[in-house]
């Protein structure tokens with residue numbers, strides 16, 4: 359049903375969707391020696407050398423243009439950005455600090471993204487995901503990912519062993535999907551949540567407080583898909599492949615910020631996990 363309160367939802371997410379990354383303990387990754395290959399420290403603030411009190415999640419939506427939110431975004435302890443979303447040239451509206459970049463497997467597999475040479479993927483913690491089948495057969499997934507992220511991952515880890523770079527465990531994505539479906543009346547599409555939802559919940563696991571920008575649209579809502587390219591498509595904001603509308607409804611239900619922050623800044627405020635009494 360769709361009637362859980364914000365705090366109830368928050369607790370459900372915390373208990374049912376534990377953050378997990380590939381750690382090399384399961385096949386086929388165990389047999390490939392991945393336990394020595396993935397970062398030694400788990401994906402947590404300590405791996406990035408600090409404690410995150412406040413975090414910002416910056417959606418790539420066109421509506422963030424002309425927001426002048428850059429300075430506010432950069433004032434957070436950690437900032438998460440998505441895929442190929444740039445900061446150069448857009449500092450006034452989106453800031454320039456990037457702590458974590460969450461990327462889907464297309465970024466690592468498609469030439470047009472220049473994963474190996476672009477500045478976007480350097481000097482940050484990288485977190486990648488790929489939509490494995492719901493059945494969660496990791497060997498099948500390894501043989502046949504949606505986009506081949508494994509080849510790039512192995513090469514990158516060899517070339518840059520000191521850069522924290524994680525692949526999300528597919529079970530994490532599907533537990534998030536389960537929480538969305540269990541709080542939605544309709545049957546949602548059987549595709550993983552968007553990077554936006556994954557990144558938001560990921561930051562709830564790492565931070566005491568999370569500000570999410572232009573996910574639930576502000577008064578600047580527009581059909582401009584991304585702030586960094588001239589593509590107009592309402593589906594970017596409302597959803598097609600991803601259950602975007604339903605994700606956004608859940609996040610809005612957990613919002614602890616004011617209506618004004620939402621309307622003017624497109625800003626949702628979420629408490630991190632562990633700071634509440636579930």
Ligand code: NCC
Nearest residue numbers: 417418419420440441462464552553554555573583594595
């Ligand atoms: O567009 P994308 O997402 O990179 O955006 C990141 C997250 O921001 C939120 N968003 C974006 C635009 C918008 N108008 N409103 C929003 O709320 C969404 O939550 C979104 O997840 C993805 O989720 O990984 C996605 O990636 C792109 C694309 O693969 C990458 O940008 C790389 O080019 C997908 N587009 C296509 O495959 C054509 C998109 O569907 C989802």
